[in-house]
Amino acid sequence: AAKQRNDGAVVYDAAMDKSSEKSLSLLTELRNAIERNEFRLHVQPKIMLDTGKVVGMESLVRWVHPERGNVFPDEFIPFAEQTGFIRVLTRWVMEKSAELCHELAAKGYPLKVSVNLSTRDLLDQDLPAKFAETLARHKLAPSSFCLEITESAIMDDPVRAQNTLERLSAMGVDLSIDDFGTGYSSLAYLKRLPVNELKIDKSFVLNMENDVGDTKIVRSTIDLGHNMGLRVVAEGIESEAVWRLLAELGCDQGQGYFMSRPIPGDQLIAWLEKWQA
Numbered sequence: 001a002a003k004q005r006n007d008g009a010v011v012y013d014a015a016m017d018k019s020s021e022k023s024l025s026l027l028t029e030l031r032n033a034i035e036r037n038e039f040r041l042h043v044q045p046k047i048m049l050d051t052g053k054v055v056g057m058e059s060l061v062r063w064v065h066p067e068r069g070n071v072f073p074d075e076f077i078p079f080a081e082q083t084g085f086i087r088v089l090t091r092w093v094m095e096k097s098a099e100l101c102h103e104l105a106a107k108g109y110p111l112k113v114s115v116n117l118s119t120r121d122l123l124d125q126d127l128p129a130k131f132a133e134t135l136a137r138h139k140l141a142p143s144s145f146c147l148e149i150t151e152s153a154i155m156d157d158p159v160r161a162q163n164t165l166e167r168l169s170a171m172g173v174d175l176s177i178d179d180f181g182t183g184y185s186s187l188a189y190l191k192r193l194p195v196n197e198l199k200i201d202k203s204f205v206l207n208m209e210n211d212v213g214d215t216k217i218v219r220s221t222i223d224l225g226h227n228m229g230l231r232v233v234a235e236g237i238e239s240e241a242v243w244r245l246l247a248e249l250g251c252d253q254g255q256g257y258f259m260s261r262p263i264p265g266d267q268l269i270a271w272l273e274k275w276q277a
């Protein structure tokens with residue numbers, strides 16, 4: 001690859017060439033993965049912490065690679081964001097989530113589905129219209145969707161992000177701030193953005209029954225969310241003790257391995273039947 005030096009001279013950088021070759025092949029693989037049907041929609045149930053009722057699910061994508069097997073999102077989402085492939089992937093996730101949501105409602109399980117958005121999605125001016133089209137095609141009310149965004153995704157270009165989010169919110173979809181508490185300026189965004197939900201990051205939840213500091217942060221976040229009129233959700237509930245503690249603190253909803261790991265979308269009905277029994 002040709003690289004410009006500070007003095008303006010152009011040098012050849014073999015190391016960069018290798019890594020860009022690798023990136024190129026990963027990008028090709030990601031593009032092929034759509035056609036080859038290698039992505040899978042997994043969902044994790046969202047549960048009312050006072051009653052145990054299932055009220056929603058979060059869509060989490062999986063990549064079943066022909067040679068490498070299960071590739072987890074942390075290994076390819078950041079790359080998909082850098083290259084812009086995430087827009088294609090987000091549309092795929094939205095489409096599959098809408099299909100599943102429609103099917104569940106028809107079978108008597110009207111669950112709200114949460115989809116993760118990334119920085120690039122928030123800068124995509126066509127996203128609200130494309131999303132509206134998906135909802136209409138599946139005859140779904142906008143309120144059957146919740147879109148999860150992280151603070152870092154908003155920070156990248158706050159003005160454009162806010163514009164996209166306001167358009168989405170005006171359509172009637174729910175917005176959630178994901179990984180709350182891990183960013184830099186949560187509070188400013190909370191005040192300005194049309195959000196409905198706060199998701200407490202799992203790093204504060206996982207071990208909270210043994211950590212007074214975590215418990216204090218979680219308690220304050222729940223109170224803050226409620227004072228702002230928001231629904232508060234905790235992720236990373238791995239034990240009954242943590243569920244009980246969160247319920248005592250007044251947290252509205254929760255997700256975690258204690259209730260269910262993310263499971264293939266087509267296994268959710270069987271899981272729901274067992275959960276209710």
Ligand code: C2E
Pocket residue numbers: 044059060061072073074077086090093116117118178179202235236237238255256257258262
């Ligand atoms: P996230 O949105 O914060 O999702 C929560 C992550 O926590 C998921 O990891 C989930 O499997 C995991 N988790 C849930 N309950 C527990 C628990 O009790 N204990 C522990 N230790 N972990 C739990 P996953 O599925 O590997 O996803 C990782 C991240 O990748 C997500 O974090 C999200 O940022 C991103 N991601 C996943 N799917 C998508 C997608 O479709 N689009 C976008 N843009 N990002 C996605």
Ligand code: CA
Pocket residue numbers: 058116148178
């Ligand atoms: Ca999320």
Ligand code: CA
Pocket residue numbers: 178179199201202235
């Ligand atoms: Ca999260």
Ligand code: CA
Pocket residue numbers: 179
């Ligand atoms: Ca996360």
